[in-house]
Each structure stands twice: as C-alpha cells, then as structure tokens.
Amino acid sequence: MKGEELVNHLSSKLQGKTIVEKLKFLTDNYPGKVIFTTSFGYEDQVITDFIFRNDIPVKVVTLDTGRLFEETYKVYRSTLDRYGRQITAYFPPAKEVEKMLSEKGPFSFYESIENRKECCYIRKVIPLKRALNGMSVWITGLRATQSENRSNLSEIEHDEGNNIVKFNPLFKWSLLKVKEYIKEHNVPYNVLHDRGFVSIGCEPCTRAIREGEDFRAGRWWWEQNTGKECGLHE
Numbered sequence: 001m002k003g004e005e006l007v008n009h010l011s012s013k014l015q016g017k018t019i020v021e022k023l024k025f026l027t028d029n030y031p032g033k034v035i036f037t038t039s040f041g042y043e044d045q046v047i048t049d050f051i052f053r054n055d056i057p058v059k060v061v062t063l064d065t066g067r068l069f070e071e072t073y074k075v076y077r078s079t080l081d082r083y084g085r086q087i088t089a090y091f092p093p094a095k096e097v098e099k100m101l102s103e104k105g106p107f108s109f110y111e112s113i114e115n116r117k118e119c120c121y122i123r124k125v126i127p128l129k130r131a132l133n134g135m136s137v138w139i140t141g142l143r144a145t146q147s148e149n150r151s152n153l154s155e156i157e158h159d160e161g162n163n164i165v166k167f168n169p170l171f172k173w174s175l176l177k178v179k180e181y182i183k184e185h186n187v188p189y190n191v192l193h194d195r196g197f198v199s200i201g202c203e204p205c206t207r208a209i210r211e212g213e214d215f216r217a218g219r220w221w222w223e224q225n226t227g228k229e230c231g232l233h234e
C-alpha cells in the first residue's frame with residue numbers, strides 16, 4: 001500500500017485510540033522506522049513526554065541548525081536529564097555551510113527570500129532528509145491552528161516530497177491544551193515561551209509576537225506572503 005491508500009488504511013486503524021495507543025500501533029507495525037523530529041518547542045515537548053514516559057520505541061532526533069537560541073540548548077539539556085534517553089542530533093553539511101558563509105556572510109537570509117530559503121535548505125532540509133532516510137513514519141508536533149497554511153492539517157498525511165507517512169498527533173489540540181499538558185506533567189519547556197515566543201526556530205529568524213498577531217508572525221517577520229515555512233512542512 002502507498003500514498004493515499006495507506007493513509008486511509010492507517011486512519012481507520014488509528015480511529016478511537018489514545019495518542020499512546022496510536023504511537024504503539026505505529027511502532028509495532030513499523031519497527032525501527034518511526035521517527036520524531038523535535039525542535040524542543042511546546043508541542044514537541046508534549047510528544048517527547050508521551051514517547052519517553054511510555055517507553056515507545058520511536059527514534060527521537062533534532063535538527064541542530066547551528067543558529068539556535070541558547071535557551072533551546074538548555075531545554076535540550078533538561079530534556080536529556082529528565083528522561084535519560086537519547087536524542088540524536090543531525091547537523092547541516094559542513095562544506096555547504098562553509099561555502100554559504102564564505103560567499104555571503106553570516107546574515108545572508110535577511111537579504112533576499114532566495115538566500116533565506118538557501119540557508120533553510122542547507123541547515124534544515126538537508127539534515128532532515130538524512131534523518132528521514134529509510135524511515136516509514138514521521139511524527140510531528142504540528143497543530144492545525146498554528147497558521148493558515150496548517151488549517152487543513154490531518155492526523156495522518158502522506159508527505160510526497162519526502163515519501164513518508166506523517167503522523168500529527170496534536171493536530172486538533174489548542175495552544176491552551178498544550179500548555180495545560182506541560183504544566184500538569186511538569187514537562188521541561190523552552191523559557192522563551194514565557195517571553196512571547198510561540199514558534200521557536202533559529203535565533204536570528206525568530207522574534208516574540210504581540211497579542212493578536214498570527215502564530216507564525218515571529219518567524220522571518222521581514223518577509224511578506226512567503227507562507228512562513230522553511231521547507232520542512234510544506
């Protein structure tokens with residue numbers, strides 16, 4: 001089974017199950033081939049908690065772009081301390097980063113959309129493709145209310161670009177529900193969330209948002225109408 005047929009099949013199998021049961025179903029059916037990519041934001045920390053607290057054999061990885069906030073590394077550390085599990089780091093290819101920095105300097109992404117997409121491609125998309133290689137199911141922390149782009153999100157999707165099934169267990173959760181879960185289970189979280197940051201990516205490309213602003217307004221805020229995605233979830 002492939003693509004839409006597989007998605008329909010999995011959707012019917014997952015129906016009526018809890019998140020933990022769904023994760024177990026997927027790891028039972030795709031042993032060693034279920035991966036979760038975390039950027040240590042609120043939603044990802046909820047999923048990490050589900051996985052580690054319930055001993056679910058999902059490969060947990062992070063894409064370290066080399067431009068993350070210090071606060072993100074701190075929650076990375078506290079997550080390792082809390083659960084005592086491995087989180088595998090994927091780095092961008094050194095040669096491409098060296099070439100980009102040597103030719104364009106360290107802030108090329110502010111100069112044009114092409115440069116920004118080039119940087120996201122080198123620092124995020126290439127490592128992601130390496131991480132997803134050979135995997136069957138990719139778990140993400142996407143929620144439908146995070147942005148207009150994500151409003152059509154489903155729980156299970158087929159990602160054609162990466163040829164993988166995507167499982168978005170929090171797709172229907174509100175931000176409030178995410179926050180309540182974090183509090184209730186005392187899950188480590190990025191302190192930047194307490195300073196108005198909602199979607200946290202690289203330090204030079206993320207700012208806090210003001211009340212009433214769109215969830216993704218703090219990402220690449222100098223760009224207009226680019227969809228505010230970096231190539232990971234398009």
Ligand code: SF4
Pocket residue numbers: 065067109116117119120121123124201202203204205230
């Ligand atoms: Fe580069 Fe900014 Fe994209 Fe990070 S978010 S990879 S620094 S352009």
